Amino acid sequence: MHIDIDFISICKQMQTQSKLDIVNEKYKRTIIYGIVCLITKEKYVGSTILTLKERIDYHIRHRSCRAWQILERGNYKAYVIQHYPCNTRREKLTREGAWQRAYKKSFGEKLVNKNIDGSFVNESPEAKQVYNKKYREEHKDEIQVYSRKYRDEHKDERRAYDKKYRDEHKDERRAYDKQRYVEHKDEIQVYKKQYREEHKEEMRAYDKQYQKKPWTCEYCNKTMTTGAKSNHKRKTCKNKPVECHTIQ
Ligand SMILES: [Zn+2]
Numbered sequence: 001m002h003i004d005i006d007f008i009s010i011c012k013q014m015q016t017q018s019k020l021d022i023v024n025e026k027y028k029r030t031i032i033y034g035i036v037c038l039i040t041k042e043k044y045v046g047s048t049i050l051t052l053k054e055r056i057d058y059h060i061r062h063r064s065c066r067a068w069q070i071l072e073r074g075n076y077k078a079y080v081i082q083h084y085p086c087n088t089r090r091e092k093l094t095r096e097g098a099w100q101r102a103y104k105k106s107f108g109e110k111l112v113n114k115n116i117d118g119s120f121v122n123e124s125p126e127a128k129q130v131y132n133k134k135y136r137e138e139h140k141d142e143i144q145v146y147s148r149k150y151r152d153e154h155k156d157e158r159r160a161y162d163k164k165y166r167d168e169h170k171d172e173r174r175a176y177d178k179q180r181y182v183e184h185k186d187e188i189q190v191y192k193k194q195y196r197e198e199h200k201e202e203m204r205a206y207d208k209q210y211q212k213k214p215w216t217c218e219y220c221n222k223t224m225t226t227g228a229k230s231n232h233k234r235k236t237c238k239n240k241p242v243e244c245h246t247i248q
Contacts, residue, residue, distance in 0.1 A: 047096035093125035
């Protein structure tokens with residue numbers, strides 16, 4: 001079968017476009033922010049739906065863009081240029097681009113965004129998205145190494161945070177799981193059945209193996225296979241507690 005490459009690329013383009021135009025509440029939190037190096041006066045302009053602090057932390061963690069050039073010197077100021085509640089990623093990026101162009105006009109080469117590639121400061125949100133994707137692909141290894149290092153260095157913090165989060169959201173979580181189960185009961189059952197059928201042999205083999213494992217009775221200290229356990233506990237154990245007899 002012949003697949004038309006142009007057709008695929010057109011589909012991809014359409015996908016990118018529609019993603020940019022998805023309305024989402026989260027864009028109501030959009031801020032345009034700047035970072036300025038207090039040593040060199042270099043500037044970076046970006047947009048985010050995180051808080052300013054979260055966004056800066058993220059830059060520091062991932063080092064994945066030119067903002068890092070300023071941040072790594074450790075002498076900088078980050079500030080909100082504008083709160084810009086909007087509806088879509090396109091609106092967010094368009095506003096960001098407008099600020100980048102304005103900064104470019106006033107500060108020229110001091111705007112480090114321009115130095116990355118130069119194109120997207122003057123181009124559309126689509127161009128920027130394509131650029132970001134390309135950047136992530138090209139710097140995949142660096143980003144991976146750095147994120148791993150960061151994760152290792154912050155393991156304990158992360159663990160403590162996760163635990164705290166789980167504890168604080170236990171009830172919500174339980175309610176959510178239950179709700180999900182009720183809503184998807186039929187699917188889940190079909191899925192489970194399907195899984196059992198597909199893994200019949202493995203499960204049988206596992207079970208067989210499990211039944212062969214040695215087990216020692218806690219009452220008479222006799223060792224036998226796990227397969228013999230229930231019969232032993234119910235009937236043949238000489239030392240089983242009295243209450244077990246009465247339950248029988
Ligand atoms: Zn026993």
